[in-house]
Amino acid sequence: MLGGMQDAPLRISNIIDHAAREHGAREIVTRWADGSTTRSNWAGIAGDARKFSQALEKLGMKKGDRIATFAMNHGHHLAAWYGISGMGGVVHTINPRLFEEQLVYIMNHAEDRVLLFDKAFEPIIAGLKDQLKTVEHYILFDGEGDYPTFRELTDAEDGNFDWVEGDEREPCGLCYTSGTTGNPKGVLYEHRSNVIHAITEGQPDAMNLSQSSVMLPIVPMFHANAWGLPFACAVTGSKMVFSAVNDGEVLHNLVLDEGVTHSAGVPTVWLAMFQHMDANTVDYGKLEMVVIGGSAAPRAMIERLMKAGVYVLHAWGMTETSPIGTIGMRPPNWDDLSFDQKVDIICKQGRTPFGIEIRVVDDDGNELPRDGESSGSLHVRGPWVLDQYFQDESGKCVGDDNWFDTGDVAVIHPDGTMQITDRAKDVIKSGGEWISSIELENAAVGCPGVAEAAAVGVYHPKWDERPLLLIVKKDGADLSGEDVVDYLKDKVAKWWLPDEVKFVGELPHTATGKILKRALRDEYKDYRLETA
Numbered sequence: 001m002l003g004g005m006q007d008a009p010l011r012i013s014n015i016i017d018h019a020a021r022e023h024g025a026r027e028i029v030t031r032w033a034d035g036s037t038t039r040s041n042w043a044g045i046a047g048d049a050r051k052f053s054q055a056l057e058k059l060g061m062k063k064g065d066r067i068a069t070f071a072m073n074h075g076h077h078l079a080a081w082y083g084i085s086g087m088g089g090v091v092h093t094i095n096p097r098l099f100e101e102q103l104v105y106i107m108n109h110a111e112d113r114v115l116l117f118d119k120a121f122e123p124i125i126a127g128l129k130d131q132l133k134t135v136e137h138y139i140l141f142d143g144e145g146d147y148p149t150f151r152e153l154t155d156a157e158d159g160n161f162d163w164v165e166g167d168e169r170e171p172c173g174l175c176y177t178s179g180t181t182g183n184p185k186g187v188l189y190e191h192r193s194n195v196i197h198a199i200t201e202g203q204p205d206a207m208n209l210s211q212s213s214v215m216l217p218i219v220p221m222f223h224a225n226a227w228g229l230p231f232a233c234a235v236t237g238s239k240m241v242f243s244a245v246n247d248g249e250v251l252h253n254l255v256l257d258e259g260v261t262h263s264a265g266v267p268t269v270w271l272a273m274f275q276h277m278d279a280n281t282v283d284y285g286k287l288e289m290v291v292i293g294g295s296a297a298p299r300a301m302i303e304r305l306m307k308a309g310v311y312v313l314h315a316w317g318m319t320e321t322s323p324i325g326t327i328g329m330r331p332p333n334w335d336d337l338s339f340d341q342k343v344d345i346i347c348k349q350g351r352t353p354f355g356i357e358i359r360v361v362d363d364d365g366n367e368l369p370r371d372g373e374s375s376g377s378l379h380v381r382g383p384w385v386l387d388q389y390f391q392d393e394s395g396k397c398v399g400d401d402n403w404f405d406t407g408d409v410a411v412i413h414p415d416g417t418m419q420i421t422d423r424a425k426d427v428i429k430s431g432g433e434w435i436s437s438i439e440l441e442n443a444a445v446g447c448p449g450v451a452e453a454a455a456v457g458v459y460h461p462k463w464d465e466r467p468l469l470l471i472v473k474k475d476g477a478d479l480s481g482e483d484v485v486d487y488l489k490d491k492v493a494k495w496w497l498p499d500e501v502k503f504v505g506e507l508p509h510t511a512t513g514k515i516l517k518r519a520l521r522d523e524y525k526d527y528r529l530e531t532a
């Protein structure tokens with residue numbers, strides 16, 4: 001026999017076992033929606049997780065079953081993640097901000113058998129319940145009501161439970177992403193992909209996590225695994241601080257009171273915190289690192305944080321990439337650079353960690369040079385990158401060589417730094433959430449008097465992007481911007497309504513008659529919305 005290494009699959013249960021055994025006393029703090037605070041630790045979370053696994057088995061749940069969570073960030077949600085995957089289940093995290101039809105679609109498509117939800121979302125769940133075809137059990141995470149609570153279920157168990165074993169390629173998580181048109185698509189995460197992503201995330205050139213770190217994930221747990229932080233922090237034994245509300249004052253107080261050293265979120269959340277600080281005390285406490293992703297980190301935000309001595313980690317990724325794709329690593333000559341040169345680097349989206357590969361290609365699929373000038377479709381591949389959407393009849397979404405087309409347009413610089421320059425997918429990202437420009441346009445062309453419509457994302461200081469709706473009127477039509485917005489009110493979600501409607505004589509078209517979105521985005525690049 002040649003000898004070799006042990007057959008030990010990389011599973012989520014190994015992460016929580018490690019955290020409980022080696023970092024059991026490291027705290028997990030929750031600031032709940034009602035203002036109360038509870039404290040647990042990694043050992044406590046592991047104990048709750050085992051009890052929750054037992055409770056799920058009693059409800060008849062089996063390996064591979066999808067168990068949905070409709071919840072904000074808190075310790076029960078964390079324990080549920082580990083409990084669900086620990087009994088072989090798949091944690092399906094749901095974004096409560098989606099519209100009713102999308103919510104119903106994804107829960108039915110995922111065939112969720114159990115739905116755990118926060119008390120605050122009870123009215124939404126009540127409105128959906130009749131349409132949910134597969135949900136057999138409803139569980140409240142907090143508060144009291146007509147359903148069993150997470151705590152009642154876990155209190156009824158003794159925690160004497162062996163994690164369900166299996167292959168590291170088995171699924172453990174599911175997150176739907178709503179993009180351009182059509183129904184949302186599910187991204188299925190595996191034990192292995194989440195474990196290696198977690199190990200990568202803690203590294204010094206990435207989030208530099210250790211057992212001394214105190215992480216406040218502001219990114220919601222329903223966004224791409226909360227960027228993997230609940231796994232990465234268990235690997236490193238970091239303290240975690242959760243807030244069930246996203247409010248500048250609450251978050252700032254947590255930073256100060258809990259000694260938060262690391263935090264992560266989309267640009268919009270930092271603005272809310274800055275606003276609160278500016279009106280009160282500008283104090284970053286022990287904050288060492290802020291991770292900004294989900295949308296391009298604005299230069300002014302990077303400058304402000306860097307001037308305050310906070311390490312800004314600008315990252316790019318997608319639900320489909322678990323989500324880390326590139327991270328803003330510092331080059332070896334960092335200390336010799338001027339402040340502005342440093343900011344220039346951090347404004348770009350960063351470099352790939354080991355495991356991820358990127359390339360840019362032209363319209364014919366030819367790979368473009370890494371010269372910092374050749375801009376093309378950004379492709380990505382690696383062990384934590386999607387291969388096929390969940391139960392998607394169209395099959396694999398990558399070719400034989402595994403490259404996944406991100407829908408982003410980028411250049412790659414000679415040192416490997418990636419810089420997003422545009423977006424090929426027709427979407428607007430507002431406060432970290434997607435608005436489909438095509439659906440907005442389709443709704444708008446139904447408005448009497450509208451001949452043609454184009455929605456473009458325009459820079460907004462608070463939301464990163466907001467929709468500007470360009471309208472060509474029908475000949476002789478008497479129509480105001482308010483008429484269009486009024487018409488759209490019962491057709492799209494409130495937060496999708498355009499900030500401004502602008503009437504134009506004509507829209508640019510491609511040779512095949514499609515609206516030339518790229519030209520419009522260029523034209524309105526510096527457009528200042530009245531709401532901005």
Ligand code: AMP
Pocket residue numbers: 177224292293294295296297314315316317318319320323349406407408420423429432
């Ligand atoms: P999601 O799947 O909702 O996380 O969205 C992923 C998309 O968000 C990417 O394909 C990009 O279009 C955008 N995105 C994420 N991070 C960044 C970033 N740092 N800079 C610019 N765009 C980003």
